[in-house]
Amino acid sequence: MGVSKSDPIIIVGGGAFGLSTALHLTRDGFTNVAIYEKDDHIPPRFSAANDLNKIVRAEYEDPFYTDLTIKAIAAWKTPLFAPHFHQTGFLHCVSGNAPQKAVETLGRFRAAADGNAQLKPHVVPLKGDEDIREACWQLNGPLTGWNGYLNRFDGYAHSGNALKAVYRAAQASGVRFYLGERGAVDEIVYVSASKGRKSSGIRTKDGKFHPSSLVIVAAGGAVGRLVPELGTKVVAKSWSVAHVHLTDEETSMLRNIPVTYARDLGFLFEPDPETNLLKICPMGGGYINTDAQTGVSHMPGSLEESAFIPEHDEKQMRKLLAHTLPALKDRPLVRRSLCWFADTDDSDFIIDYLPETSDSVVVLSGDSGHGFKMFPIFGSWVRDFLGAGQQQITRWRWKQPKPAGEKGNWGGDVSWRIGESKELAEIRPGRSSKL
Template sequence: MSSSFSGTFGISTAYHLAKRGYTNITCIDKHPYPSLDSAGYDLNKIIRTEYDEPLYAQMALEAIGAWREPLWKDVFHETGWLVTTCGNKDASEHLRKSYENLKNNNGIAGVDFVDTPEDLIRYVPQLKSARDLSNWKGLWNKQAGWAHAHDAMKLLGDEARKLGVKFVSGAQGTMTSLDVSDKKLNGIKVASGNTIKASQYILCTGAASPALLPELSPHLWSKCWTLAHIELTETEVEEYRNMPVVDNHELGFFFEPDPKTRWLKICNATQGYQSKTAFNPDGTSYSVPRYASDHPEDGIPAEAEEAINEFINTILPQFAGRPLLGARICWCTDTADQHFLISRHDVYPELLLGTGDSGHAFKFLPTIGSYIADALVGNERGTKKEWQLRERHWRKDVTRPGDVVKDLKDVGLGDKD
């Protein structure tokens, strides 16, 4: 059995398959696990339970229960989080539906509405210096927090390896395409020139999915988001230790600082960016990743730097003017309706797709592999109709502000036409 890409979906799937007694599992990737190109290769990711879609509300409550297990005690921090909007109608409706879904699943313990500056500062005292909180409204959720993303994936990968999973990187682990002849799947071509053969193949290839399988380009849209960090002093780290995650729909979000590096991560809010540099035979273009690992000189667009600095000036004005460190882009792959793509390929029955994270998958690291393992054997739990390979109608994700997805080449990254 072969699983491609050592990211969130791939590592979790390999782990759960091994736990179920599968043997001869090989997980391939260009990089050693956790993959440098994975969206989960990051300082931290939000772990939360708010969803306006009942399916993911249930799954998120299941996942946060898993995060509380002893395995994750050093990487999961249940600090709570504050999720707000400055008044966007769609975002407000999203939060209302999310609250109702938590209520319907007995998950509202520790969840409160917040609509005054006093409420905000009561839950997050570190916002006391923020400018103009008067129009912030949203939810406080004690059952939330963050995970050290890189370390969590490394931890689960180590557990998978203990269970016998083989991880292959370098040229022998770099998938280039499917090996197909006479409409029959013979294996996975890799950069070394070899073909990896298996009885079953699971492609957990994240943002690289459309590039590796162009037939998926109508179903997936590879996009990236921007992040940066500022460095705090030891005293400041102590002041912000155990601080809840703060997320504002229109501005962005930030986490407590990492005690090892003293870096505090900030992400600006945006619809993301694309890189439409691949073409179908009919001439239509689609987006494929321009990974930071291949282009470390890229950094982030100037407009993203401005947005992050504006976030700092508004929410953390005491840190205004500090240099942005480790600024980079992070790739994900959207589906039209933000449902995952976990489905058998429509031509090759031995090929299972596990992709379409849609920017909200990392919180399911402890559990998502169990769903993909169920899909492998056709169990109903893993073969939900929402996840099947099918025509879906593209719609806006209301948790992301704006309406325009710009191309990287138009904001100074990559080659112009």
């Protein structure tokens, strides 16, 4: 039996998936939706999307996600989202020293873009540094051995501002928000039912019980704490993020540069004119935080634990700058952090009921580090799923986790990732060697 439009629905998490879901449910006539968010403001500091920018690129190796992103980009151009979408293009390359895996991955992305009738007219081949400078004169570094393509269909979104805009829109359409201590969810509460159990609501950290007909968990990298049934199916993982603080003149000079991505080095964005910050991410296998007892990786509870980047990533970021914008290569890197997301070994999202809960708990997870581009339409998939009463898209169904004790695959096989995942404990600053 499905949930009715006036039934109380609780969404846990005011990040990308939670806000998009609230927006689409209220647009569809649901009248009793509340978001519980543990931070005291939105965009929440714990959200992977609390950021200056996220890449919005349509070409995927898998045409299923290409088609969805083309729909998402159309939605990015509608009034609520358009102020936050920047169609600057996506300059997608490898450097001259890229490993074969990176070269092959780039080739598949290019083939995906070239093979799609909507994308192909926007794709410009880049055979070397001269082509790149022709496409973007500001990239005045040596770009040694760089080659790839520019896709002008793509760009980025100012994710923090987009979250804020949807927060306001959801509030205006009647979604209730519980933030901070009142919104921090300690547990999903269950009662017994004919088939196992059923959720009756949630309990927040302040000890209060909040009843609901349906609990939708959209807790990002922290999902495993509320839904331990996921086991090693979902891995809390992080990547490094840092910024260069520019002058007004530098920000102005770099306006409209495409998202500049070397698969073997990392990527950087057009600077944000409000803060003069230019964001950089290195590419790598990421960092996990495995609980030795359960084998499950969890996002750390405090922000302080993630307020650094490893030395290796800093070197990688400086290398990317040396190749592209050498005047910035020795500048201080500010606002350094590890940013956490919920990874799956097949990079597919999970949008489904938690089994044996009498359809009273929905899990929205497995963003796998590529979910933000779907922000304008993600919630419409949740709406459709609730309407259908079951997940009709097989790849987004609940998948049984691996048996206890069996180590998860930390995403090393994902074709677009280069490098192995490391444990947070191994890279913490000040960690002393055991040897």
